[in-house]
Every structure is written in C-alpha cells, then in structure tokens.
Amino acid sequence: MTLTTEKTMRLAGTDELDIVKTFECGQCFRWNADESGVYRGTALGAAARVWSADGGVYIASDFDPGWRDYFDLGCDYDGISLNFTGISPYMDECVAFGRGIRILRQEPWEALCSFIISQCNNIPRIKGIVERLCQGFGEPLSFEGDTYYTFPPAETLAGLSEKDLAPLRCGYRAAYIISAARAVADGTLDLDALSCACCEDSLKTLKNCYGVGTKVANCANLFGLGHMEAFPIDVWMKRALNEHFPPDFDPAALGPYAGLAQQYIFYYARSEGK
C-alpha cells in the first residue's frame, strides 16, 4: 500500500479550455460528468477529477502524467483559428461555437482501439464497450475512494482471442481489435514511429490494419498521433461539407491544423442536428 498525495493544479482559463465541449465533442470516451458538471476519468495511466470554477479549469490527481500536454495547452488555438476565418460565414460560426475545444493528445493505442470500436456505433454504446474493455483487461487505479481502470495496453489484448472479448458485446469489431493489438504488440505496427512520420504516410500504414479504413485511420492520426492536419470525415462531416462548402472544397486548404477546423465543424454540425 503506497500513500499518495493528491495534488490540484490550475490548467487554464475557461475561455482557453472548455471542458464540456472538449469532453463531449466526440473525441474521447472515458470522461464522465456528474450532476454538478465535474468530470472524472483516466488518461495516460492516471485517474483525475476536472472542474471549472471562477473562470479557471482545475485538475486533481495523484500524480501528473503531463496534463498540460494532454490538453494541448502549449498550443495557441485562437491564433491557429485565425487561419480558419474569412473562409465563409459558416466556418466563422463553427469557430465561434467551438471555441474552447482542445484536441486531446490521447495515447496512440487508446485512440486507435477506441475508434476501431466506434465504427457504425453511437457514443453511448462506444462508451459502454470501452468501459467494459478497461474493466475487464485494464489495471485498477484507486482515486478518491473510487476504482478506475486504465486502458489495456495492446500487449495485454494481443494475448486474447475474439472469444475473450465476447463480454464486451462489440460484435464484429472484436476481430479488428485483436488484429490491431497483435500488430502493435509484435512491432509490425509502430505507433510511436507513425506519430513522427508524416500524416499521409501514417494514414497509409494505419489503413493496412484489418478493420481500419480511412475514417478510423484519420481519427487515430488526429486524436492519438498528434497529426493536426488529419481530417476525419464521417456522416456528420459529409453532411456539413455538402451543405455548407463548395463541392470542390479541399480540406487541405485549411492548413496544417485542419483537424482542429474539422472538430469545430463537426461539433457545430452535431449540435445543429439535435
């Protein structure tokens, strides 16, 4: 039994980091709010509590695995967003509406695996499957009297069979998970190398994985490998692009941070559809 000292730190101002938008914009699946809007979850092997108060965002955890980097706070999103203004009035609306979203720098394997699970699923079900995956095969973490579970490393899942994943009720995605986990574990798929590679090469390599197509590969690139120019297009994005952008619009025109623009557009499109 080791004693830990809980620490609280201020992460950012609420204008710079909006935790509701950031956690609810569909990029992550393991942060959950309670009745009073306090979020709890685990990332980078640590459990934490995150909340907003007095114009600031605070985080409490037993140790700091690098929360600032996780929230990408070294990056000036307002400055970057200037690249997205003047494209169209609609784009301006998206930027204004999404201000405060941060692209979380999630762990590569967690991002890849989570978005494999996400295919043809809605968010509640994705969250359920991911949670069962972590509870079944992750490591327990005790924090503030509750037990949390880390995201299971690829090496752990590589030793399992599809049958072992039956309790997850993730359907045909089980084979994809096992296959990807084995590729990562045996070194065939080197995610760290991909985060250093260029976005395009990384995308191509990811797509070689069984069960990983263009959409999932782009999500892994953007949310797990730090490739901010990655531009995932799902049904929501397709609709938004069709309705609000010229038919020949090339996302590359948004520049090296196109992925952030994508998230603004996506978040706005989803909010409209509800």
Place this chain on the structure above:
DNA sequence: AAACAGGCCTAAA
C-alpha cells in the same frame, strides 16, 4: 417490426 447507427470487408462489375 424493420431500419438504421460517428465503417469496413469482400465480391463483383
């Protein structure tokens, strides 16, 4: 009850 969900795979033009 049948269709559809934040895709992808395979087979067939």
Place this chain on the structure above:
DNA sequence: TTTAGGCCTGTT
C-alpha cells in the same frame, strides 16, 4: 475504381 450487401449489437 466504384458499388452492393453483410456484419454484431442496440435503439427507435
């Protein structure tokens, strides 16, 4: 290179 059908599971 594009297109159709099937796929697990869950919800409407």
